Amino acid sequence: MLRDHQSAWRDLNWTSEKIIPMMQGGLWELYGGVLAQSSMPRDVLHFTRLPSQIKGIEEKQWEVQLPVPIRDFAMDPSQDLLIAIGTPNDNGLYRVHVLELSSGQKHPNTTSSGVIDHSAGGMDFSFAIQIAGLFIGVMFISHGVHENQLLIWNWKTGITELSLHGREISSFGFLTDHHVLLAVVDNPLIDPDEEGFSKPPLVVVDFTARSKEPTSLKNLEYECAFDFPPMLPTASVIAAFVRSDPAPNWTPSPELKVPFYTARRDRLFVITIWVAEGADITALLLLVPTSTIVAKLNSLPSDERGRCFEWEDWGPAGAHLRQAPHEHSMVWVCFVFGSSFIAPFRPGDPEALLPPAGSKMVQILDFNQLTIKRLVAESVAVESEVSHVIARPSTLILNRIFSSRVVTSLPYRRLTKKVPRHLIRPFGSAMLSEDAIITVASSPAVRQYRVLSF
Secondary structure, eight states: OHHHHHHHHHTTOOSEEEEEEOOSSOOEEEETTEEEEEETTTTEEEEEEOOBTTTTBOOEEEEEEOSSOEEEEEEEGGGTEEEEEEOOOTTOEEEEEEEETTTSSBOTTOOSOSEEEEEOSOSOEEEEEEEETTEEEEEEEESSSSOOEEEEEETTTOOEEEEEEOTTEEEEEEOSSSEEEEEEOOOTTTSOOTTOOOOOSEEEEETTSSOSSOEEGGGOOOSEEEOOSOBOTTEEEEEEEEEOOSOTTOOOOGGGOOSOOOOOSOOEEEEEEEEEETTEEEEEEEEEEHHHHHHHHHTSOTTOOOEEEOHHHHHHHHOEEEEOOTTOOSSSOOOEETTEEEEEEOTTOTTSOSOOOSSOEEEEEEOOHHHHHHHHHHTOSSBSSSEEEEOSOEEEOOTTTBSSOEEEOOOEEEEEEEOOOBTTBOOSEEEEETTEEEEEEESSSOEEEEEEEO
């Protein structure tokens, strides 16, 4: 069974297809093999557990009535956990509801009231929500005069583990079961500061060891940090978005009784970086295995904090930098799972960067180093119609942005295959789950998900 699963993914031979209509509620999530959508007025969520013939996982559909209309949500099927953020009151008080995914009722494992209150000070926020075991992280993203805020709570007790604020906080992701990786944008156009505040762009924080009181990013003590490649004075980072899936130490729901699942010893961070140079904005992808960051973190003496690793100390051998694909989406952001990243692709365009032309395909970049070493050693599928191992260094030359060419040498496997169209139209985005590829058509004419299951 394991060999069948590995073979199916190696050749991208899915075993079933399913179309799921896109609802009008505007909220969605893909996590733990479950696709969820909201319907208007956002007080009902609809769930589809994605099937896997190889693993014996059957499709399941259900819906949940929520206690209130919501602004956003996240879920973890392995804990039967649903986190839902309601609409704020006039004073900017947000209520975070800790619910059962199966029923929408208060989760029985929370010792609090089942509601965590947070006064954000305004109503002009959107959210990024992540669940990692005992902890939920919620980033309040300001669209007005307020600062961004990052809160991490123990969802069982309601106790605050981290309360961080600062306009420079761009995004976050759980690195380990007690560390988060912060993307920091120190741009004077975003937050002019006469004191010359400066923080490196990627910062690692042990949220269990920091103050529980509200803390400004300017005063934050961090474990270590990582620099981007040196940029020209005329180029500046204006945004950075961190994405990784699933959470550290995540396991499938016990209900599924799966015979195996992907090991969590190494995951991939996909960091989208927007760089402005004059009137031009360039989107870059920095793909970093968690092992690269954790190895540097663990190399520090126990009494050392705040070291910043320059790019040359960590990036060339431990990461992969490229321009973002032409259709890289910041809406359909579940483009990473485990050690793999997926993107739309057009033939004749090996980097998936050019405008559409020709039949549409998907391209997966897999950074599982153990798999790559095994394939090379066994000469298995190193080169095939679908799979290619890229072991040569990659060079990125952007003279308007970087002071010199940027070379990264982390090996990866590239898998490419044509996928079905959505009616008469090609898909616009692609997403990845442990046992499925999901293509997304979100135009006014065609709004649907196509699930290609393994």
